[in-house]
Amino acid sequence: MTNTKRTLEIKILTEEQAMQASAPRFLDAWNKGEYAGEYLTFTSPGMFFEVINARRWDLVVKLQKLGKTSIRELARQVQRDVRRVHDDIKILIEHGIVEQDAGGVFVPYDEIHADFTLTAEAA
Template identity: 35%
Template sequence: MVTRNTDRNDDKRVLEVRVADGDDPVEEAMRALDHGEEPEPSYGLTLPVERLNEVVNPDNIELIRTVAREEPKSIRELARLVDRDVRQVHDAVTELETLGLIELQESGRAKKPTVWYDSISVDIPVVA
């Protein structure tokens, strides 16, 4: 689940990524609703620790930064900008879309990668 941080006083848009072990926050929310309880609010993207590398992987960060800075019109253009194989970039962008880190907009026959945020904040709880 990805939500946009709009509670900030400045114009910076931040994607908040939290690392969580155990139950999926969506499943927890559904259980709370089933019991007539109000679920805990979830702000941002919540991932198990095993998937954190997909967010902070240098190749993926390069893709995200390039999308934010250059606003490529297609995945093919993004691949040219980062000087990587189109198939590799397509696969990476598809995974980043699945995680909620990149949005793909239909633009004719192409898919235009976009990001809505200016930075990513990662929260890793040390004590449960």
């Protein structure tokens, strides 16, 4: 997986839809023995927006441009309080969108794709 572009696909699915979607993806990746991307699934738009709000999305975008950096430098770049940026980065790390090592924080994905559909039935 060293030369493979890492991708993250973010979806909003019901628990049933998430279970139905994960089994074929797992089996396909297992059978092919190839990297098939990574997935983050939320069961409601509310849960999605609770984790990925506008300020946190801005941090992800800025980190993709900057590469690995310190939280202090990230806060300086986005002109926000260091403590608030730290709190937001902690949540993004907990959900696997951002990673951290001794060199700083970074987005490990070359590509992030968010996908969801709103229907009258879901309302």
